Amino acid sequence: MRKKLILVLTLIFVMIFTGLVLAEEQITLTIAGGAVGQELETTELAAEWYMEENPHVNVEVLDTPDLATDRLGLYLQFLEAESSNVDVYQIDVIWPGDLEEHFLDFYDYGAEEIVDDHFDAIIENNTTPDGRLVALPWFTDAGLLYYRTDLLEKYDRDVPETWSELEATAEYIVEQERAAGNEDFEGFVWQGDAYEGLTCNALEWIYSNNGGDIVSPEGKITINNENAVEMIEMAAGWVGTISPTGVTGMAEEDARSTWEAGNALFMRNWPYAYALGHEEGKATAGNFDVAPLPAGEDGQPAATLGGWNLGASKYSNHPEEAAKLAMFLASERVQKMRAVQATLNPTIESLYEDEDVLEAAPFFDSLYEVFTNAVARPSTVTAPNYNQASELFFQAVHSVLTGQEDALTALEYLELDLMDLTGFETGNPEY
Amino acid sequence: MSKNKYKLLKKVLFYFVLAIIIIYLLFPFYWALNSSLKTEAQLSMTPATFIPRDPNTGEISIYTNNYLAIFQDGQFVRGLYNSAIVATSTTILALITGSFAAFALGKLRFKGKTPALYTILAMTMFPQVTVLAGLYAVITALNLGARISMIVTYLLFTLPFTTWVLTAFFRDLPKEIMQSAQVDGATAFQTFHMILLPLTAPALVTTGLLSFIQAWNEYLFALTFTSIDVEARTVPVAIQYFSGALARQEPFGEIMAAAVVVTIPIVVLVLIFQKRIVAGLTAGAVKG
């Protein structure tokens, strides 16, 4: 009897012991990221590469909703529960500031060596005021001007470099096209719905008109200035003239739909619409190109910085391994593969000169400047209140676009609201 | 003669009203079907067409790839299976516990009925998103699987519904039935089981169908509870995970195709059970 008991006990000990050893050897890491076709495929391929190099690690890719608010909602549930289920998060460029407390500092894991390879703007965006690098740049995005080559040629017009040129060209061609029988034709479609997309659009207008970036990196509220007022008034003038009245309800996909039906001369959108617009059977196929967005009279073109980053969770069971995995995913080798296979814009400067990359995405070359000079939204400086600040901003702009308020009043109130929210002082925009 | 004419007129009028109702109920669904058979280019065509047409030639051109795509998507098919399991289990649980409670609340005499009714209703009076964080904590603490989590948490809205509807129906049933049963020496449980339950079949089927559909359509809880367990995702979540080739691209045609496909099982279900909806107080049950 006793012998049996001892035998059983030893067996149990052996099992527990081997279990522990095995657990130490074989670990599983989970990346939560994009659910989308090529994006997901290339992430999975990168995970496979990593597993080949690190046989003790099993990498799993967890797809999350494509809709940013849904994804954020989900992440917040994980982070609130301090869940160890996810080790590496794919996070939007506006989240590092708000969520920084949940992520590891990559400088503790040797990021020093690689930060110089990436775009400065993104590294700056992902660094907290106390100098922690909480997210690694993964791929970037920036606002572009899409224009119809065939129509500009037909009416002998140039690609506009200023907003007033865009306005004039659009006005003229819309008139002509409508007279020629296309009553659905519009001059310029963009993202005017009251959501984060409008913050991106309006930031581009204002910044390119020397109106600053809403809240400066030093923590001064700069939005209430003449140049900003002028530019927002101008954009409000587009609604119902060169842009449809419905533009104040448009998001990216609505603009793309109008555009691809051949019903718009210009479109402001992200690079994703490039490949889709050239798909066979669409009115825009072969008939358009992209350029930097126009600027104000004395300003420089500006594109809002978009894109996604990688953060390693503090609640991971294997923080060091998680950080290593994130570093691998953000590395040149993976970014190159993703640029070639899925046209995801790299955040590593040298890749914009890489032949294979340029062959896959020719417009990378001409738009290098746009990507490197992209303007970050004030998400790090206003953290952890960025979403609220952005909402105040886009609601104010939206109220001007829909004619409920004039730009002067709206920005005056916005300034007060931002002061209430952030406690910052006001200041003048730098340019 | 004139009476016949009057009858005919009434008939015509009736079918006219019926036709309008059918068009009103089904046209948006037809539009979804129409959209599901279009390519992206056809969808963005102006003006929109009632039948999928080629943007250039104007010929009828039907595109079926949206349907192929959703059936090739393993998650969608698995989602149908998961949704069926979750919605069925929740409905059955809600009907059982709900009809127990409703019998007590509707037919038995005891103190504290009103507070009990309102307490049960209170379960469902918060917006879903408000209780989500708390629920997630409970689910994590109890360490339930994703499917079980959904089945149990859906009771939050199905149970009050079944309880209240069934209570109203039980209360309406004539007292004589119970009394005559008691005279026959049946226990209260027997009365419930043998007489009341069959009598309330229409109510059971109706509430069952409505709760089933509610559970079938639920999104927010499902999204959160199945976030880690990919295998357990239900249909609404699977649809939300549909994606184009690139981020930001929304495969609208596929979403519409899924909407059409997902509605079919429910229609079949209703066709199976519809007779029951109206099979109530007929026959001699009342008099017996």
Place this chain on the structure above:
Amino acid sequence: MAKSDSSNLAREEQKLAFKLLIPAFLILVIIALYPLGQVFYTSFTDRTFATARETQFVGLDNYRSLLSVTMRELPAVIDEDTGEQVVDENTGERVYERPIQVLPREPRYRSVYQFNLFGNRYVLGARTPDFIRAVVNTLLFTIFSVFFETILGLGIALVVNSEFKGRGVMRAVMLVPWAVITVVSARMWQWMFQPTRAGLFNMIGTRLGLIDSSYSFLTNTSLQLPSIIAVDVWKTTPFMALLILAGLQLIPNELYEAAEVDGASKFKQFMTITLPLLKPSLAVALIFRTLDALRVFDVFQVMLSQRRYSMASYNYFQLISARRMGLASAIGVIIFIIIFAFAILYMRALGVDTE
């Protein structure tokens, strides 16, 4: 002897009742108690969602900031030369001081609505104007959509309840709108409301010559609520119709037969038999419809997102985007209280006895 028998019976009945209620309350305790209690508790704190920062107990602060409203008169702007009120040259409207001049600053109140009354102009100010607007939006939405759903649901139920060929199929057809997944149906309607002729309504509207080629239903402030109400009425009328249909089954045919013998008209039968006997089922249907309407989320979220809030969609953005969990919980509690009030109101108004 007989007395103790009946009291025995009563006791037994009570026992059975409690036994039958156990499962429901067990479920309630296991799943609902903690989340509901947590919402109540959190509503008195300044808790932030998903953060380790310390949470303070703030008493009623969240409620105060949500519900504080004030009404002020706006003084007219007087022209110094003429001593008369200034009139806007472009619009021809009288000019008043801006709300910010008269509304309290500490804490700050913002303008919710401005309106004229007895020749004076007033401004309604609130500390959280978006929430006050969300409450008004939701109440309007609820009243109109529940009203139309009840009328239409009753009509459809009566039609489907009569004898005709294909009744069975009709019962299935009736449920189709309710069966379409809510999130998807909102997307589908949004597509139909598209502000170009790619959208159904603009296409039909222009074909009939009613509207210009681009009419924007969902950004025009006066069309937003009607559009949303139309969508919700379509989607949830079946719910009403089916519950009413089931209620109709409970009315014994004998009553109608007797009324027929008495020569009562169909309308009179409806008023004296159908409606009164339908009350209990109608009350329950109304309560659950109202409850859902007051918590309306998907349609608002998908079709109007942050252009116009319902209480629940405002709540969602406060919780997910702004992460103000304390405030969001307080909103939840306010919705809870409003729903409770409606439920009791219905039960009283329709004279349904719960005991």
